[in-house]
Amino acid sequence: MNLVKEEEARKIDRYIENAKKVNQHVINARVTAAFAGATALTVGLLIFIIVYILSRGFHMVTPAFLLETPRQMGRAGGIYPAIVGTILVTGIAVVIAAPVGVATAIYLTEYTRESWLPRIVRFGTENLAGIPSIIFGLFGFLFFVIYLDLGWSILSGALTLSAMILPTIVRTSEEAIKAVPNAYREISYALGSTRWQTVTGVILPTALPGIVTGVVLAIGRSIGETAAVIFTAGASLRLPESLLDPVRTLPVHFYILAREGISMDNAYGTAAVLIVLILIINIAAYSIMNRFVAKSR
C-alpha cells in the first residue's frame, strides 16, 4: 500500500520536475532573445543616426568649412567662430561645475553623516536635474545677462550651463564615491589617515572612473545644449574677442540654419562637426583617465 503511494508520488515529482525544466528553458530562451533584441535596437538606432547625419553632412566638412567665418548669415563660408564658441562655453562651464560638483559630493558622502542635510541636497539636485534646459536659459537670461549685466556673452552662457550640469555632476560623483568599498575607508582610518588623506589617497582614486563618466555626460549635455545657450550666449556670427562677447555655439548655429531654411547642407555639416567633436572629447577624457588609473596602480 505504502509502496504504491510512494511510487505515485515519485512519478508526480518527476512530471513536475520535467514540466518545470521545459518551461524554464523556453522562458530563458525568449528572454535572452528579447534582451538581445533591445540591445540591437539601441545600437542600431545609434548607428543609424550617426551614419545618417554624417552621410548628409560629412562631405561639407572641409578645412575651409572648419577654419573660415560664415558669410551671408551662414549660407556660405565656414563655422570657425561657432566651434570656438562651443569649446569656450562648454569648457568654462565644466571647469566651473566639475570642481564645485565633486566637492559637494565629497562633502555630502564623507564629511556629513546621513541626516537631513544630505537628504535635502540630494532631493534638490534630483529636482534640479529634471528641470528643462529652457528654464535654465530663462534664469540665465534674467540673472546673468540682465541682473549681473554680463550681456549676451560666453561668460553668461557658461555660467548658465554650469548651473544646469551641476546637479548631474553632484549625483554621479556621489554615486561613484558611495560605491567605494567601506573597507577601504576603515583601513585608511585605521592606518591613521586623516579625512583629507582618506579622500585624496583612497576615495578619489577609486571613484575616479565614475566621476569622469559623470563629467563626460555633463560635457555631452552642455555641448549639445541649444535652449539654455541661445538666451544667454546670443547668436553672434563674429569671432569672439573676449569672454564678454556674444557667441553662437554649434547647436544654435545648426538650429538657426535649419529653422530659417538658410542652408540645409551647412546645417548638416555643422551637425557632423558637432558629433565628431563630442566623440573626440569622450575618447580623450577616457584615455586620460585610463592613463591616470594605470599610473596609480
Next chain:
Amino acid sequence: MFSNKDIKIDIKNLDLYYGPVHALKGITVSFPRNAITALIGPSGCGKSTLLRCLNRMNDLIENVKIEGMVTLDGEDIYAPDVDVTHLRKRIGMVFQRPVAFPLSIYENVACAARVHGVNDKRSLDPIVEESLRRVGLWDEVKDRLGSSALNLSLGQQQQLCIARVIATGPEVILLDEPCSALDPASTLRIEDLMRELEKRYTVIIVTHSMQQAARASDYTIFMLSGEIIEYGITDDVFTSPRDSRTESYVTGRLG
C-alpha cells in the same frame, strides 16, 4: 597578574552604548606587553567592539557613547588632547577580510608609510622591504613588487595587510578575526607569523576559533553578552576554567 611595567594597555570600568544598547559592561582588563592575548566568545558578545575601542575605530560610528578609561603605556587614549591619527599609528589594526587596495604590492605597503609623512623613495624602499620581511612575504614577492596586489592569494593578501600595518611603525597590532576568510594552511601561516610578531609588538586577536586561541595565544579573555567572564593564561582557561560558562564554551557546549 602583572606588574605595571608589563602592561601595555589597561582598561578600567569601560562601558559602551550603541544608542540604547549596552554593548560593553564594566570591562576591566589589561593587555600585557609583547604577548598575544586572544578575545574569544560567541558572536555578538562584544569582542570586536572591545577591540575597536583600543584604536578608537568606534569613533567613526554614530550614536556610540563610551565611558571609562583606556590607557596605553599609562596615557589615557580618550583624553581630549589625544591625536587620534597618532594613536592609530601606534595601535594598528588588521581586519577580518584581507582587503588589498587595487594598487601594486609595493604601493600597498608604501601608502601606509606615506600617511605618516614618509614620501621619498629612498626612505620608503627599506620600510617596504622590512615590513614585507617581517610578515615573511618578501622572498615570494620581491621580484614582482610592481604587480597588482590583487593577484596574490587571500592568505598572502592578509600577510600584506599585516605588512601594511607594520609599515606605520605600530607598538600594538590588533587582529579582528584575521583568519576567518582563509584556508587552514594560510591560517597556520598567520599563526606562525603572530609568534614572530609578539617579539616586537603587543598582539591582540579576536577569534571565533577556540583551537586558534588555544594554539596561538598566551592569554585568553572569554566574553559573554558584553562582559568579561574569565581572563587568564591560555592553558589555564582551556584546561581548568574557573567559571562554568567558560567551561561550556571551550568544550563546545555553548555558543
